[in-house]
Amino acid sequence: QKEVEQDPGPLSVPEGAIVSLNCTYSNSAFQYFMWYRQYSRKGPELLMYTYSSGNKEDGRFTAQVDKSSKYISLFIRDSQPSDSATYLCAIGYGNNRLAFGKGNQVVVIP
Amino acid sequence: DAGITQSPRYKITETGRQVTLMCHQTWSHSYMFWYRQDLGHGLRLIYYSAAADITDKGEVPDGYVVSRSKTENFPLTLESATRSQTSVYFCASSEPGLGRTEAFFGQGTRLTVV
Numbered sequence: 033q034k035e036v037e038q039d040p041g042p043l044s045v046p047e048g049a050i051v052s053l054n055c056t057y058s059n060s061a062f063q064y065f066m067w068y069r070q071y072s073r074k075g076p077e078l079l080m081y082t083y084s085s086g087n088k089e090d091g092r093f094t095a096q097v098d099k100s101s102k103y104i105s106l107f108i109r110d111s112q113p114s115d116s117a118t119y120l121c122a123i124g125y126g127n128n129r130l131a132f133g134k135g136n137q138v139v140v141i142p
Numbered sequence: 143d144a145g146i147t148q149s150p151r152y153k154i155t156e157t158g159r160q161v162t163l164m165c166h167q168t169w170s171h172s173y174m175f176w177y178r179q180d181l182g183h184g185l186r187l188i189y190y191s192a193a194a195d196i197t198d199k200g201e202v203p204d205g206y207v208v209s210r211s212k213t214e215n216f217p218l219t220l221e222s223a224t225r226s227q228t229s230v231y232f233c234a235s236s237e238p239g240l241g242r243t244e245a246f247f248g249q250g251t252r253l254t255v256v
Binding site: 038040064066073075076078081120127128129130131132134 | 172173175177182183184185186187190192198200232234236238243244245246247248249250252
């Protein structure tokens with residue numbers, strides 16, 4: 033079983049909608065949780081970083097971690113066409129390594 | 143320019159040939175990583191390095207060789223390329239500190255093995 037599960041289905045939403053993405057993980061020792069955004073033919077870039085349960089907000093983005101359920105989420109409010117990208121959850125573990133989910137391709141339709 | 147640079151950006155090679163993908167970072171980060179990205183698999187770790195002359199296997203190391211003689215460079219070599227190694231390869235770097243583990247990625251090398 034892969035340590036980080038992310039349903040890789042694409043998601044199309046109208047502009048202004050709320051986008052909800054989530055991942056589950058298996059190892060309760062994981063401590064650091066990230067969301068990366070990847071535009072087409074580009075490298076992933078860090079979007080959100082958290083290491084505790086609860087919510088973290090940054091503008092229109094909210095990252096949520098529930099360690100008891102081993103569940104992490106990303107919400108994008110008031111989605112914009114510029115948010116169209118692939119979103120990857122990632123979890124940090126030993127030696128600064130990252131385990132990634134498979135990613136969700138999000139398309140925001142104007 | 144500061145950052146992490148990969149070269150070449152695109153490469154087509156034949157089965158059985160040796161090919162080396164280059165990665166250079168200007169931050170002096172301790173850790174460097176090679177990932178491959180494939181549809182249906184996401185990003186998978188090939189090799190990583192904690193410092194110069196220290197390397198270790200990741201999730202999918204077979205068929206690859208790495209070296210790190212200098213902190214800033216981390217080349218990845220495919221000793222005898224196979225079609226299954228057709229992929230997009232990303233180099234990344236990170237620096238441990240205050241418990242943070244986020245990595246910074248290059249733009250990727252799109253490799254096609256024919």
